[in-house]
Amino acid sequence: DTEVTQTPKHLVMGMTNKKSLKCEQHMGHRAMYWYKQKAKKPPELMFVYSYEKLSINESVPSRFSPECPNSSLLNLHLHALQPEDSALYLCASSQGLRRGDTDTQYFGPGTRLTVL
Amino acid sequence: AQSVTQLGSHVSVSEGALVLLRCNYSSSVPPYLFWYVQYPNQGLQLLLKYTSAATLVKGINGFEAEFKKSETSFHLTKPSAHMSDAAEYFCAVFTGGGNKLTFGTGTQLKVEL
Numbered sequence: 001d002t003e004v005t006q007t008p009k010h011l012v013m014g015m016t017n018k019k020s021l022k023c024e025q026h027m028g029h030r031a032m033y034w035y036k037q038k039a040k041k042p043p044e045l046m047f048v049y050s051y052e053k054l055s056i057n058e059s060v061p062s063r064f065s066p067e068c069p070n071s072s073l074l075n076l077h078l079h080a081l082q083p084e085d086s087a088l089y090l091c092a093s094s095q096g097l098r099r100g101d102t103d104t105q106y107f108g109p110g111t112r113l114t115v116l
Numbered sequence: 117a118q119s120v121t122q123l124g125s126h127v128s129v130s131e132g133a134l135v136l137l138r139c140n141y142s143s144s145v146p147p148y149l150f151w152y153v154q155y156p157n158q159g160l161q162l163l164l165k166y167t168s169a170a171t172l173v174k175g176i177n178g179f180e181a182e183f184k185k186s187e188t189s190f191h192l193t194k195p196s197a198h199m200s201d202a203a204e205y206f207c208a209v210f211t212g213g214g215n216k217l218t219f220g221t222g223t224q225l226k227v228e229l
Contacts, residue, residue, distance in 0.1 A: 004159075031215060042206055042219035043160070056216060090159055094215065103215050104150070107160040 003027075004108035006091050012114045015081060021111045023074040023091030030096030032074040033105060034066060037088040049074060050096055081115045088112050118143040118211045120190075122220035130228050135179075135194040137223045139207030142188065149190045150208040150217070151181055160206065166190060177201070202227045 004025045013019050023032065031050045035043035048056035049068040063085075065077040074091055088110045097103040123138040141147050148167050152160040164175025171183045181192045192205060207220040 006159075033215075040222075042222050045216055045218075048215060050215070092160075103210075104162065104165055105215075105217055106162065107152070109159040112157070 004091055004093050004106055006089075006108040006111050008111060009109070010112045010114075012116065013078065013081065014116050015083075017081075018077070018079045020078065021076040021089055021091075021113075023076075023093075023108055024072055025093040025106075025108075026072055027093065027106070028071075028095075029093035029106075030071055031094045031103065032068060033092040033094075034064075034074070034076050035090040035092065035107075037090055037110070039087075043090055047076075078113075081113075083115050086113055086115045118147050118209050119218060120149070120207045120209045120220040122205075122207050122223050124223055125221065126224045126226065128226040128228060129197045131199055132196050135192070135197045135201065135225065137192040137205050137207075137225065139181075139190045139192065139220060140188050141190060141207075141209055143209070147209045149181075149183065151175065151179070151190075151192050152206045152208060152219075153177075154204045154206065154222075156203070163192070163205075197225075197227045199227050199229075201225060 007022045034046040037043040046060045047066040052068045063080050067075040090110045091108040092105040094103040094105045119142045121140045150165045151163040154160050163179050164173045166173050166183045174180045179194045205223045208217050211218045
């Protein structure tokens, strides 16, 4: 089973709201990722957690706050977002191999976020 | 830095025709390469991956890709297109020596009757 689940599927929020996106996997993977994908564009990496520790932050604005409570869960906390943050947010997971470039990533279905 | 280039942002084929989606890589060492497919309003699904074990890689849904070092290419093919193949296809490569996956710009495949 290579399933990564994400909730909610759709989210509409105002610029003053606080919301969270959730991602879960039960494949025993130890690396988890957040990507942002704008329409007609490829996904762009935001954050990487490896063994529950933040290992990569691609200079993402502080209004996006990731959290990895345990090896199966990944959250993305959202606060004071801008309309240009509207996008598909994808979560992915991988085994967390020592040699990263052989570590296949499996993606969830995404959360479609609209910021009004 | 390693990168991939996908030639042709849109490809249109007839049902039953050969599908050829192009991906060229830029790397000083043999890279690990991936093809993902994204159906409308969905996440990315892994089609196949090249990890140096074999140059011809078979994936799901009848797709395959051949790694050609001399051409720095990893083109995706399928002998006979089906309507259900209509989707966005991304070639990807790891960059930075770690687990950062960088995607090409994508190719939208349209399959016509």
